[in-house]
Amino acid sequence: MTDNTQLWALWKQLKSFFPVWSLIPSSFWTPGAWGYIGVDFLSGFRKNPSTIKAFALLDGVDDATFDALSALANLNARRQDQMLRAIILGYLTIPLSIMALLAELAGDSVMTFAKTRPDVVIQIVSVATVGPAMFMMGHWRSRQIVSVLDLIRIERGQAPFTALELREE
Template sequence: MTPGAWGYLGNDFISGFRRNRSTNQAFALLDGVPDAQFDALSALANLNARRQDQMLRAVIVAYLTVPLSGVAIFAEVAGGSLLTFIREHPEFAIQIAITATAAPLGYFMSHWRSRQIVAVLDLIRIERGQSPYTALELRNE
């Protein structure tokens, strides 16, 4: 586990995050980058995070809500047929379950990472003494 992961224990979530190798690499990479260029990068990372959030919501609806609702309705109407189908085709049922789990999980991990990048940039901004946010970053959708 990374120091940032251990940092989720207790009430200080920042100090462990600051000790992560990837966070330190980002600090080194962005050292000396002009403020305007850093602001543009930060705005781009925030835009990406908002788009990731939109996609995650769409995937949750498409892969989880709609199929699970359909299965629940079908199970209510013809429960015996559904159980018979699952017993007769267990490999197919397992593949569907894995797909319905893996796809949203992959999008969630991508969303998590995009938010992590924004958090690193926020930490760099704070340590650089720059203004906390640009107007573009404050937008919520």
């Protein structure tokens, strides 16, 4: 395996521990979810099944590969953040502004439409809700991956590799 092949294989396996679909169910039963009560947000997080799997996956991985994986995770999180901002703007801010303007200019027509076409209104509201919610959950998971890698880095006694990893937008 070349270094890049190993890196991308590790990335693929690591991200499989954090599926977006499981975020809501896992927020009720994981130790990390229950750790959001109180002052210590780390002890439960360290006991999460996904965190334990990530520790096992990266046990024995050399520092350079770990640093590259961490840089990938941070880049992914920044790209997720960019997309989330675009989705919030495109799916929420602009449509809600247009609806507010229409309600102000032609309130009776908007209400008549909503009453006569509730199926269309439900579809519009569903898309405007589910789309951003899915991206928000993906963003949460991408940040969770970065946090797990930070925890692993701390336990390994390894300093941050680059300013790229430390950068917050």
